[in-house]
Amino acid sequence: MKDFPNPPQAPLRSPDTVMRLDRMGSMFPTRLSFLRTLMRALAAENVQVSRPVWQIDAQGFGHAVYALRFGGHDYALVAVSTDLPADQRTDRVIATAWDTAYVLYDGMPDADEIARICATAPKQEAARFTERDLVLSRANKSVRLFAHVVERLKAGQQPDEALVRQTGYLMRTTAVYGNGKFGIADRARIEARPGFGGPFMAEMLTVWLIRHFTHDLVEFVGGAPLDRRIKRHLGIGNSTGLGMAPFLVNHPVLLNNWMLARETALAQVRAIQLVPKGQAAQLEALALRAERHLSEWHVPDAGHQDRIDRLLRDWAAARAEGRFEQGALVKMGAIEALLAWSETASLDVLELVVALLLEPFGDVIDGLADCMSDPFGAMVPPLPDTDAVKAQIEEAAPWALAPDYDAKPECHQFWYVSAAKQEPRLGNRFEEPGADLESPLDIGRRIKALYQDLPETAQPMADFLADHPDHALAASRVAAATQYPYGEIRDNLIAQTCLPIDMLRCKLSFFGASKFDPKSDRWTRITLCQGAPLADELQDRSDDWWLPVYAA
Incomplete structure (x- = not known):
């Protein structure tokens, strides 16, 4: 601190x-949200963003590179724009093609590295990356607004402001991957660097730079600059589903x-x-x-x-x-x-x-x-004996003891990981197969099962867990609650009433998201960076964009 x-x-x-x-x-979102924290850090260093590479054709396809120096290190966003057939455009994670793909690169890539990224980034999960690749992302156009803005700019006009307010972004991401996914760098590579110590700082920098690219792209294809007020209001959309919910658990x-x-x-x-x-x-x-x-x-x-x-x-x-x-x-x-x-x-x-x-x-x-x-993970000594565990459960987890987990409404749902996409999913225990592969997100049920199996006479926890290894997870969570009181969602996460959208909104609010647009109780669209300072405004507007509004 x-x-x-x-x-x-x-x-x-x-x-x-x-x-x-x-x-x-x-x-x-609040001023402690990660995007807000990042903007203050960028402004404190007077970070300058340059565009050393712009290999984009008249239709808007090709690649570009954005460069900056932050915390004593050089970083570059390599952006790749491709011609995506309309029938392949989808926000679903199972998509295999996107309008644009991105890599946040550690350092300044040479021509060979740029060529490698341009060949691999559009493949996303189907490709493999290196430890120099810090973040991997992709985004699709908001087709109606992007086309409208291009049309208006070509005609020498600014876009319709009502349509800008209605949509709020030119592109929306469907994933922003970090921390070792698909071979990219583990967080350990950068977490000690100035500016990147906070949660998701590299990912937030990537999103902010993607926004910069979307502005440049639409202005280049349209052949004219956007009004600065409009540009500020155009953030980055995002589609987020169940894959994000288990993170908090x-x-x-x-x-x-x-x-x-x-x-x-x-x-x-x-x-x-x-x-x-x-x-x-x-x-x-x-x-x-x-x-x-x-x-x-x-x-x-x-x-x-x-x-x-x-x-x-x-x-x-x-x-x-x-x-x-x-x-x-x-x-x-x-x-x-x-x-x-x-x-x-x-x-x-x-x-x-x-x-x-x-x-x-x-x-x-x-x-x-x-x-x-x-930075260290849970550093909590285990509780010494079963009496201590029982007392801790009774003090800190009565919420876990209250439900009757044998009742259908209280065990209606089960979490699992899709074999096809390796992404979290939520099933109906009584109508869908797969409950035998259930992910251990039923923390409340596990704590209650532990409580019910605790002996009447105190026993060392090491001995108890040797006989009941299935309770190891619950025991560790109960012990962790002694030092991390806000670490558990105090609700039944397999109940019929559990709405994953609540977990999504919590996490996304910490990112700095606004304009939540739920499409079901399992996925939502949001807007990031709306109202955030543009690259040349960090000194003037770095910290006054909470709940932005369209400036008339």
Whole structure:
């Protein structure tokens, strides 16, 4: 963490409250989100992005290279654009061809390395890569908007602003792979480098550079520059499905560190009894921005749009009541009062208030971003005996003991890994085959099974696990909860009521995603980097793009 005095801190919210699927599925991006952290780091170093290679033809096909120096190291994005037949364009992970493919390269690639990447990157999973390749990604065009922007630019006009607001991106990624996938570099190669110590920093840099390429590509094909306001609003779309959900379950230390940083930030802000006028004015302006952002957030699904509309109405009503006015916010205890009110509203209102309150206090909380990685893994000694395990379960995991896992609604679903794509999937235990290959994401059921098998008389855990090796995972998770209280999702992840979309939204909010557009309870589209600074704006706009709105 950065060297600054420890600020006062209110009590943390309980994990029993915070680590619930419905709460996690209501989270919004904050200034601790990874993209925001990256933009601040790039701005602090005054990073300059160049384009040493541009081998793109008039139709927009070919390759380009973007270069920058960050944290004392050179990096390059190699972007490859190909002619994709319409019948091969799909957002599904099973696709085998895409409009564009990308590699974030460690160093500056020479001509041979560029040629290698241009040959292999479009094949994605079907190819193999090297330790110089840090991140692998691919993206498809938003065909309607991309074609519209090209047409307008060729005609000497700017694109229709309503269509820009409606879509918000020229391309959307369907994967951003890091950490050793398909032979690319393991995270260990870069995690100690300045700027890359935080979670997913290399992946976020890749996404930001891809956005830069999409702007350049559409301007090149269209033969004219985009208005800067429009360019800022064009982020990068993303399609994310079940493959992301198990990550939070399989990385309890990371999940704990992310949530603990966020909760600590909130606790430090809650301790501020008297908000300075400058921050109060900022909160008032940001509350208006949030309302405008909600009014620009439209999705095709009627149920999810109703949820957005309800949030917008509740937020607008709160603003009309003066809850976010500067005069109210400078009163003693205003932050605690605002949070107390939000706890009587919907979870969406509550979590939006939390995200809002963090924004003006970067000088207090930004150092917490340095605490969100997991450099060592779980370093927890096992609990000594079965009595200690029983006591820990009773204290920290009553949520795991409550369900009747033999009842069909409580064991309705099972997680497994697709043999064809090696991606997580979710099946119906009573209608689909494969439950015998179930992935161990049923943490609650496993903890309860451990609890039920614990002996009446204390026994060393080593002896117990020698006789019951099937309980090793549950025992390790129970022990980990002593030091990582926010590491478990405190819900039944195989229940019929479990909605993976809640896990997706939680993780994506930490990335910095907005404009969630769920297509089912198992996959969603989002927007990344919308409103983020352009490459030549890092010094001026690096840290004021929370919940961006279209600048008229």
